[in-house]
Amino acid sequence: GKKILDSEITQVTRTTLTPDIIDKARACDYHAMVIMKQYGAYNSISQMPVVLIPIEFDRDMNLNEHVQSNNSSKHSVVLRTFLTKDFMTGTSAIPGETFPAEMLNKMCETINSEVPGISRILYDLTSKPPATTEWE
Numbered sequence: 823g824k825k826i827l828d829s830e831i832t833q834v835t836r837t838t839l840t841p842d843i844i845d846k847a848r849a850c851d852y853h854a855m856v857i858m859k860q861y862g863a864y865n866s867i868s869q870m871p872v873v874l875i876p877i878e879f880d881r882d883m884n885l886n887e888h889v890q891s892n893n894s895s896k897h898s899v900v901l902r903t904f905l906t907k908d909f910m911t912g913t914s915a916i917p918g919e920t921f922p923a924e925m926l927n928k929m930c931e932t933i934n935s936e937v938p939g940i941s942r943i944l945y946d947l948t949s950k951p952p953a954t955t956e957w958e
Contacts, residue, residue: 835876835894847874849937850899854929861925867915868907873900873957878941896939901929902946902957909955914947 837843851872858864878896905920906912917923930943946957 831877831879833878833881833894835878835897837874837876837897843874846897846937846939847872850874850933850940853932853936854901857925857929857932858921861922861928863915863921863925867903867905867921868909868912869904869955871900871902871904871957873902874898875900875944880941896941898942898944899933899940900944900946900957901926902948904950904955906950906955911950912955913949916947917945 854870854872855864858867858870874897876894877898878894879898880896881894903915903921904912905915915921917926926945933943934940946953
């Protein structure tokens with residue numbers, strides 16, 4: 823796909839298990855699950871972890887280090903739809919094949935508009951193996 827960054831990510835968003843972070847993760851999960859149900863894919867996708875990661879992709883990496891120090895405040899979200907019968911092996915659900923691509927687009931639009939502090943939404947296509955069914 824198209825390169826999304828021209829520079830390295832050198833900082834992460836400070837994240838601790840506090841009510842505001844838990845609420846942000848729950849809100850992302852809620853919106854994704856509601857949309858999956860609206861598109862009739864809830865029962866056909868075995869599992870969909872919605873993962874909050876401490877990376878803000880939209881920072882201006884050209885600013886000097888003093889200006890950007892400790893300013894990272896956004897998180898990104900990873901969506902990983904997983905298909906399996908036994909949870910020992912499995913594959914990723916493919917947008918446009920396993921479920922409507924519009925469903926993924928709607929998840930991204932809704933999470934971006936309804937959940938404050940989200941930088942990017944990423945889609946994980948990793949199968950098991952090599953990955954696990956959960957995100958670790």
